Amino acid sequence: MIDSHTHLDLAPLGEDEVVAAAQAAGVSKLLTIGTNVQSSQAALAAAERYDGVWAGVGLHPNSAGDFDERVLAELAELADHPRCRAIGETGLDYYRDRAPREAQARAFLAHIELARSYEKPLVIHTREADQDTLDLLSRQAQGLEVLLHCFSMPGRLDECVERGYWISFAGNVTYPRNSELAAAAARVPLDRLLVETDAPYLTPQAVRKDRNQPAFVVHTARFVAEARGMSYEELEQAVEDNAGQLFGW
Numbered sequence: 001m002i003d004s005h006t007h008l009d010l011a012p013l014g015e016d017e018v019v020a021a022a023q024a025a026g027v028s029k030l031l032t033i034g035t036n037v038q039s040s041q042a043a044l045a046a047a048e049r050y051d052g053v054w055a056g057v058g059l060h061p062n063s064a065g066d067f068d069e070r071v072l073a074e075l076a077e078l079a080d081h082p083r084c085r086a087i088g089e090t091g092l093d094y095y096r097d098r099a100p101r102e103a104q105a106r107a108f109l110a111h112i113e114l115a116r117s118y119e120k121p122l123v124i125h126t127r128e129a130d131q132d133t134l135d136l137l138s139r140q141a142q143g144l145e146v147l148l149h150c151f152s153m154p155g156r157l158d159e160c161v162e163r164g165y166w167i168s169f170a171g172n173v174t175y176p177r178n179s180e181l182a183a184a185a186a187r188v189p190l191d192r193l194l195v196e197t198d199a200p201y202l203t204p205q206a207v208r209k210d211r212n213q214p215a216f217v218v219h220t221a222r223f224v225a226e227a228r229g230m231s232y233e234e235l236e237q238a239v240e241d242n243a244g245q246l247f248g249w
Contacts (some may be wrong), residue, residue: 001236002243003030003217004168005089005123005149005196008053009042012200012211019050025215028052028240029249033089033123033149035060037074047083054249056086056123059107064099067107072114079118085247087115088123089149092136095127105136112140121145121166121246130156138163145246150198154184161189166246168194171204171212174223186227190238194246195221 003022009032011018022030032047033056034040040057047055057078059067079087090111092104115122122144126133130153137146148160150170160167167188173181185193197220199212204219225235243249 001025001027001218001221002194002239003027003197003199003214004147004194004239004243004247005056005170006030006032006199006214007035007039008032008046008214009039010200011213013213015046015049018213018215019046019053022214022217023052025218026236027214027217029054029243030214030217031056031086031243031247033086034058034078035089036063036066037071037078040075040078044078044081044083054085054247055081055083056088057081057084058088058090058111058123060089061091061093061104061107061125062096062098064104064107067103067110072110075111076114076117079114079120084118084120085249086121086123086147087111087118088147089125090122091125092129092133093125093127094129094132101132105132108136109140112144115141115144121147123147123149125149127152134159147194147246149196150202151181151184154180157184157187161192165192166194166242167192168196169220169224170196170198171202171216171220174205174220176205182223182227185224186229190228191242193224193235193238194242195224195239
């Protein structure tokens, strides 16, 4: 199984323990994501340290107020690293509104250009900003591979699929109140589907008393497989194939 989005630098245990637990659970590869320059550097350091770990580098929209030419130059240098396989997470977050929307859009556009320059997929975070996110992607991200991490807009699923976006589900798809999200997980074309933890956040329902970690992606995968009426092994193979195609590892 693949964890397509995690944050090893925020792991509740040490990185050695978390990576070992993931491997013991059958997680063969994971993508650890940066949310600023420091955590992107940490992601690359982890990717250098562990064979099954790869990195994404970016500036989370909640931190977009810090974005400037110096940050862009630092991210560009990190994006060129051979263990970097994605740009982001980036996007728009109107829920917490910790950064001005204009700054979020400016950083988002810069990440799109980084993804284009380095020919790497773009990892999107969007929260209560669906329309603006989709509009900006439609105008600026043509020809790029786009991954909608922690998919949160089931009502726009068909539109996202038509655009060729990749759809990744996190542990919140397993929560009883998220029936619309579970229905979306059942309908996504199998060749566009990924799963993730977004650890240490969004622990799957089956282990919700614990802080999330990459090993727990198997619980989300089992839930999605059941929702789709397929075996875990079939889903596992599809997810591994999809991640290999998207991230090129």
